[in-house]
Amino acid sequence: MGAVGRRYSVGMEFLPYFQSRRTELIALLQKLVKLESPSSDKKAVDACSAFMVKQLRDLEARVTCLPQKEIGDLTLAEFPGIRGKDTGDRTLLLAHTDTVWPIGTIRHMPYSIQGNAVNGPGVLDMKSGLVMIIAALQALRKQNLMPRHPIAVFLNSYEEVGNAATDRLIRDAAANSGRVLCLEPALTRGGLKLRRKGRLVVRLEASGKAAHAGNPELGISAIDELTSQLRAIRRLRSQSLTLNTGFIQGGQAANVVAEHAWTLLDIRFWTPKQERRVRNHIQEARPLLPGASISWSIERHTPPMEHTPGSANLLARIRRIARSMGLELPGGKTGGGSDASIAAQLGIPTIDGLGPEGGGIHAESEHILLSSLIERTALLARLLLEL
Secondary structure, X not given: OOOOOEOOOOOOOHHHHHHOOHXXXXXXXXXXXXXXXXXXXXXXXXXXXXXXXXXXXXXXOEEEEEOOOOOOOEEEEXXXXXXXXXXXXXXXXXXXXXXXXXXXXXXXXXXXXXXXXXXXXXXXXXXXXXXXXXXXXXXXXXXXXXXXXXXXXXXEOOOOOOOHHHHHHHHHHHHOXXXXXXXXXXXXXXXXXXXXXXXXXXXXXXXXEOEEOOOXXXXXXXXXXXXXXXXXXXHHOOOXXXXXXXXXXXXXXXXXXXXXXXXXXXXXXXXXXXXXHHHHHHHHXXXXXXXXXXXXXXXXXXXXXXXXXXXXXXXXXXXXXXXXXXXXXXXXXXXXXXHHHHHHOOOOOEEEOOOOOEEOOOOOOOXXXXXXXXHHHHHHHHHHHHO
């Protein structure tokens, strides 16, 4: 963007600007969607990240690549602002390059445009968010507009699965920032995500004693112990604390009392108090069958994203800017987690859901609304200048 630039003026209207560049946005989105990038395929997701790195370097970003052995490489790109290069009050953008779709999905779920809908694997979650970042930054550079504060972009390659090392890097990036904007998809009617549920992925293992099914009293069924534990923990469920038994495995044959069994649970909650309730249950749980043993382990933790006073002030500023562009941004909440939850845990003002509207997330009907992509990119450009 260069060290010298002019400030935003009322005469610079971003909506018409991006409407006139509709074809460019579509072309960039098509390239990214066709770069299939499932979380577990390091080679594929690294190729998508490398494409983004090239785009960012073309914009004269200072790019730091963070190589990873087991997962896709991570990226931090930095741009200066009018107030210098001090990172303490910078704007941090969070996005991810990975998707849930395996390589080859594009063959039966092709990229296509039907009226106002753009379809394809990962188009909503969140290749369109990547397009918004590049397009907004390109607009500032082409118009020689200097943002008020420095900008940082953190690209996660493993967001859909989650990784403790990645979470630490996100916290480090957020700790050096004054505000965090996450480019996950919008809620219905363009709503921003102000709250997100926290999440625990818990592995429960049960062990017993094998025996012939003709004499079950000689054995201890790990499956019976496991199901008893599941009934106990399900009593924690409420309208706001949910539990899903996502995977279960155990035993070896119908005529053998199962010696081992295990399950994965997805537990979601709105508040730290609810999380403590779950953790207390896990810590205090004991075997329910004589002679059985159990073990619990937390495979994945995402804290709840709570709406803080700092986030409320940031939301008010974003809404004022949006209204000046003729856009209304309702607020809402969602049960899913994102990298915004990691940043918000530090108390940094954080707003999520700044990506475009669409539907069919993680489903074959995944799509975005092209008109929303244009509007949200224009809004992002304004936010980068004025926040």
